[in-house]
Amino acid sequence: MLELQNISYSVRENGVEKNILKNISLIINDHQNVVITGQNGSGKSTLAKIIMGIIQPTSGKIIFNGEDITHLSVTERARKGIAFGFQQPVTFKGLKVRDLLEIILPQNTNCHECCTYLAKVGLCAKDYLERPLDNKLSGGELKRIEIATVLARQAKLNIFDEPEAGIDLWSFDNLVDIFQQQQATNIIISHQHKIIAIADTVVLLNSAKIDKVGTPDEVIKFINTTKQCAKLGGTH
Amino acid sequence: MDEITKELLAQTSNLHEIPQGAYNIRKNGQLLARNTTAAIQIVSKTDQDGIDIIIAPNTQNQSVHIPVVITKGGLNDLVYNNFYIGENCDVLIVAGCGIHNDSDQSSTHNGIHTFHIGKNAKVKYVEKHLGLGNNAGAKNLNPTTQIFMEENSSFTMETIQLGGVNYADRKTNATLKAHATLIINEKILTTDQQKALTNFTVELVGDDSKVEVTSRSVAKNQSFQAFNSNIIGKAQCFGHVECDGIISDQAVINSTPQISAQDVNAMLVHEAAIGKISADQMIKLMTLGLTQEQAEAHIISGFLS
Numbered sequence: 001m002l003e004l005q006n007i008s009y010s011v012r013e014n015g016v017e018k019n020i021l022k023n024i025s026l027i028i029n030d031h032q033n034v035v036i037t038g039q040n041g042s043g044k045s046t047l048a049k050i051i052m053g054i055i056q057p058t059s060g061k062i063i064f065n066g067e068d069i070t071h072l073s074v075t076e077r078a079r080k081g082i083a084f085g086f087q088q089p090v091t092f093k094g095l096k097v098r099d100l101l102e103i104i105l106p107q108n109t110n111c112h113e114c115c116t117y118l119a120k121v122g123l124c125a126k127d128y129l130e131r132p133l134d135n136k137l138s139g140g141e142l143k144r145i146e147i148a149t150v151l152a153r154q155a156k157l158n159i160f161d162e163p164e165a166g167i168d169l170w171s172f173d174n175l176v177d178i179f180q181q182q183q184a185t186n187i188i189i190s191h192q193h194k195i196i197a198i199a200d201t202v203v204l205l206n207s208a209k210i211d212k213v214g215t216p217d218e219v220i221k222f223i224n225t226t227k228q229c230a231k232l233g234g235t236h
Numbered sequence: 237m238d239e240i241t242k243e244l245l246a247q248t249s250n251l252h253e254i255p256q257g258a259y260n261i262r263k264n265g266q267l268l269a270r271n272t273t274a275a276i277q278i279v280s281k282t283d284q285d286g287i288d289i290i291i292a293p294n295t296q297n298q299s300v301h302i303p304v305v306i307t308k309g310g311l312n313d314l315v316y317n318n319f320y321i322g323e324n325c326d327v328l329i330v331a332g333c334g335i336h337n338d339s340d341q342s343s344t345h346n347g348i349h350t351f352h353i354g355k356n357a358k359v360k361y362v363e364k365h366l367g368l369g370n371n372a373g374a375k376n377l378n379p380t381t382q383i384f385m386e387e388n389s390s391f392t393m394e395t396i397q398l399g400g401v402n403y404a405d406r407k408t409n410a411t412l413k414a415h416a417t418l419i420i421n422e423k424i425l426t427t428d429q430q431k432a433l434t435n436f437t438v439e440l441v442g443d444d445s446k447v448e449v450t451s452r453s454v455a456k457n458q459s460f461q462a463f464n465s466n467i468i469g470k471a472q473c474f475g476h477v478e479c480d481g482i483i484s485d486q487a488v489i490n491s492t493p494q495i496s497a498q499d500v501n502a503m504l505v506h507e508a509a510i511g512k513i514s515a516d517q518m519i520k521l522m523t524l525g526l527t528q529e530q531a532e533a534h535i536i537s538g539f540l541s
């Protein structure tokens with residue numbers, strides 16, 4: 001279980017304190033698909049990075065499976081079972097797809113297991129294992145490899161920051177299936193209606209705060225009522 | 237063969253035993269071992285220190301190892317090796333150099349290699365440079381490579397400085413005739429106070445000749461690297477130079493890629509990027525469970541692989 005207790009994060013801009021997140025409290029139970037949605041700039045990605053430890057909150061606590069992880073490093077959180085899929089996949093000169101998977105998987109992992117995770121995202125291992133993780137791969141290919149690395153970790157908690165960004169329609173449908181089949185807890189930052197629709201819980205962020213927590217129907221109804229849909233870029 | 241020599245040969249030339257085929261092993265300025273084959277002759281020069289390696293036309297899938305090891309201090313080794321590669325050959329040439337110097341005097345190897353590549357010949361040339369031993373006596377390596385490429389020939393050069401070399405001055409000059417292709421991959425790691433200088437000059441004189449130079453360097457601590465390349469297009473040709481560097485601590489890398497198009501159909505490109513390891517790359521690997529140190533080691537190892 002993940003518990004966020006009064007998480008706040010602020011930055012100073014031109015000498016003025018600006019709240020990116022303010023008093024975010026949330027409980028996410030195991031094996032749930034939780035979608036965090038909201039307007040651009042509402043703090044979704046920042047919240048995801050705070051959970052992973054990439055950004056330190058200004059105040060508040062993060063409890064993961066009963067342990068306070070607020071001050072743990074990214075590495076320590078990863079080792080405790082949190083995985084993170086970046087919105088913009090990172091490229092490396094010299095590292096191959098195989099290298100990333102070999103970091104994650106046990107040393108005696110065979111090619112078949114690498115294939116399993118690449119196949120889940122619609123990539124043929126034969127074609128991709130030896131490919132360098134550089135800009136010669138398309139944005140969509142990089143994104144799918146990014147998602148494969150998250151799946152390969154078999155973590156307790158997966159965080160996906162806009163996993164749909166940059167991938168084609170076929171891969172998107174496949175992605176939705178992956179989220180539905182996952183046994184882990186998934187926190188998914190997304191604007192997409194299809195992803196929101198499979199959530200057990202949807203969290204709507206607005207202006208650094210939680211505006212609404214509920215089922216997909218409840219949150220979409222709330223959005224429609226409060227006329228946030230246009231700002232969400234076509235959530236429904 | 238003593239253990240130090242074996243280690244140097246293994247690391248610089250991937251030789252774990254006496255190789256099959258042609259070889260010439262030079263140790264401390266002297267010939268240690270040599271073998272020739274029907275297709276590959278190795279002949280000592282009579283006018284200066286060095287060898288001529290003569291590869292008969294049409295020699296296919298054969299290799300030549302000409303490693304150099306230095307295991308003592310106070311040696312300034314200068315050797316001239318000329319390669320004559322016949323038409324239609326397809327060969328691998330491995331020419332590593334390792335210095336193990338535990339003394340307080342410098343040891344230097346200056347290897348002057350000249351390649352004459354025949355028509356339609358294909359050559360892969362690998363040179364690895366390594367310095368071992370305590371830091372009192374410097375380990376210096378100054379390789380000079382001159383390449384003359386006939387029509388439709390191909391030369392792939394991998395030049396790798398594995399570490400421990402106090403000073404290196406690497407000069408490579410090439411002239412390419414029509415349809416010739418030159419690929420150079422350089423990888424250099426420097427640490428501490430080490431200094432590595434690289435100069436490439438490539439003249440593309442024949443139509444449809446092509447050169448690709450890729451340099452990847454990592455400079456740590458207070459080390460210094462300078463990369464200078466000059467690609468001159470004198471015909472309808474293509475040239476591409478890419479220099480990527482990672483620096484940390486107080487290290488310095490200077491990159492000066494120069495291109496000179498002297499024909500309206502010459503197409504020359506250069507790219508250069510130097511900086512510290514990207515924070516995004518570090519964080520990505522840390523989200524996979526690596527520590528900061530492990531992540532850095534992975535990134536550098538991949539970069540120089």
